Amino acid sequence: MNASLMSLEIWVIALGVVLMLADFGFGLAPERRRFLAYLAIATLGTLLITNLGNYTTGTAFNGSFVEDTLAVFFKRFFLVAAMLVLFMSVEFSDRIAGGITEYYSLIVFALSGMLFAASANDFAMLFVSIELITITFYVLTSFQRGRLISLEAGVKYLILGALSSAFLVFGIALVWGTTGQLNFNKLALVAAQFETNKIFLLGVLFVLVGLGFKIAAFPFQIWAPDVYQGAPTPTTAFLAVGSKAAGFVLLLRVLFTALPDIAKHWADLLIVISGITILYGNLCALPQRNLKRLLGYSSIAHAGYLLLGVAALSVSGQAALLYYLAGYLFTVVAAFLVICVVMRHLDNEDISALAGLHQRSPLLAVTMTLAMVSLAGIPPMAGFFGKFLLLKAVIQQGAINHNHGYYCLAFTALVGVVISLYYYFGVIRAIYWSPNTPDLSPIPLSGPVKFSVCVCIAGMFWIGLFPSVVFNLATEAAKALSL
Amino acid sequence: MALSDILPDILFYLFAALTLLCGVLVVANPFSRNPVTSAMFLVLTIISMAGLFVLLHAFFLAAVQIIVYAGAVIVLFLFVIMLLDLKEEQRRKIKLFGAVAGLVSVGVIMIISLKALRAARPGANLPAPQLEGGTNALGQLLFTQYVLPFEVVSILLLVAMVGVILLSKKDLK
Secondary structure, three states, X not given: XXXXXXXXXXXXXXXXXXXXXXXXXXXXXXXHOHHHHHHHHHHHHHHHHHHHHOOOOEEEOOOOEEEOHHHHHHHHHHHHHHHHHHHHHHHHHHHOOOOHHHHHHHHHHHHHHHHHHHHEOEHHHHHHHHHHHHHHHHHHHOOOOOOHHHHHHHHHHHHHHHHHHHHHHHHHHHHHHHHOOOEHHHHHHHHHHHXXXXXXXXXXXXXXXXXXXXXXXXXXXXXXXXXXXXXXXXXXXXXXXHHHHHHHHXXXXXXXXXOHHHHHHOHHHHHHHHHHHHHHHHXXXXXXXXXXXXXXXXXXXXXXXXXXXXXXXXXXXXXXXHHHHHHHHHHHHHHHHHHHHHOOOOOOOEHHHHOOHHHXXXXXXXXXXXXXXXXXXXXXXXXXXXXXXXXXXXXXXXXXXXXXXXHHHHHHHHHHHHHHHHHHHHHHHHHHOOOOOOOOOOOOOXXXXXXXXXXXXXXXXXXXXXXXXXXXXXXXXXXXXXX | OOHHHHXXXXXXXXXXXXXXXXXXXXXXXXXXXXXXXXHHHHXXXXXXXXXXXXXXXXXXXXHHHHHHHHHHHHHHHHHHHHHOOOHHHHHOOOOHHHHHHHXXXXXHHHHHHHHHHHHXXXXXXXXXXXOOOOXXXXXXXXXXXXXXXXXXXXXXXXHHHXXXXXXXXXXXX
């Protein structure tokens, strides 16, 4: 038994418990509770440096837990995301009526679920880690109990999440029933002989349905806009970044570690899903006026772009996906940080609230502009190079396989990018060129907000201008998959 | 053919039909829109599922199913239903679009599953499986091979507990 491999997970869970008990034991004054969040951020930062700085690869618990380059890539990703989200929740704490300490500790518990997802190497771990993430998010989504819209988002997420879990479990049961294997590596050895077994394929399809819900891919995207809009802003950010990335790491493992032979036959299905997801997300985002809802639809579109990397069925596609996710992390968190600070006193996050932001707070205006530019995929930001790599991987694969579907998919993605320019620049226009700016009072920024905003900007530029570091890490990570 | 050979088959179809029938009656009972009736049909669904577990030799699971779900969880359900004022719920009409969409998707999934079943013909030439579902075997697996998922579930339960308290407590400070 190689349990020391999961020391990171144990530390994170211990941190969650400590956070929960600290407030209980000391009875901290409300304004002091933010130090608990800073404590959590410091601990996670230390773990990021010490624990993931020099890691050992291997498997534990009969191969159900794996620590490889892919797992480490995603663990770093999740730790950075959780730290930024914790900064955001400190800023958001005045809007949460009670239980802010529990909010921090639930974020840490959701993080532990994501870490387990990054290392999951059998279907039992896959299911348990997904449930840990999702159930934590049910609570995090409905945390603003006083707001009807937050409760509504929580209930919608709960019902649709339970339905997708049912599909996932049913799929796992069918896969297990036909092959007798839960472990991904063992499944890969026997999967080829079940290639024509319809029940097995149905099981795999149901598993993909469950994972498709997590990443909000068409046709399982219905929940995303409502939940993104209703949830407290830090929850939305964590949902958009962490939960989606957890879905993608599991999707990669299932398709390319466990079922590489099956995945090869499903290129067309993945191409179609990816294309429709891109178009759906971008077209539905066009008429949106609520900024969080707009980002919800845009996150559906980005799930489609990320699926390009899955549909390419190649190492370069997977590496491009990981690279894109890294850029997406800083971009989306930056956008939500601005929403969190600017729309403090507003009931709905209408785009018009951004009017005159460049006079109220130049830093936030620049951040939002850069985030939108990066999401739209304009050089030199992170989003441009990511989209470029994804398209390159898809076109390469099209040339190798002579599959015209890949060219159509690349064209669809380009159309999607052009459509998205319209609504992303609508946001920028609202900041700088709004005709009526009712409120021009300056927005005070606290130190931690300035710091996290600067981290996000630095991340966007660093990944966009110096892609080699992250890209090498992503390529290394993609090599851990067997396809 | 002796009765003992076909008895498991008969019982399987009986319990499976009961599970499905009662399951439908939980959500769409044409005779009553009373939540209490739904909850009682849920009890019947769970009990017939426990029957299915027994047929798979999963005796422990069957017992747990009855004690925990049919017993404790349903009692809780009934308490909540009776404490809440659910008259509004009774009057609510079923939306046509939702019903049609639901029926269509269930129908499609059913057709796909049936086709898959017919194409695969599971068990056509397989030996009878070795079934072992006693407490002993379950415990062995749970504490050796699946100990990690088992421990992670404990965190999940902690999160669920904290969440329930947070969302239901009257006033938080």
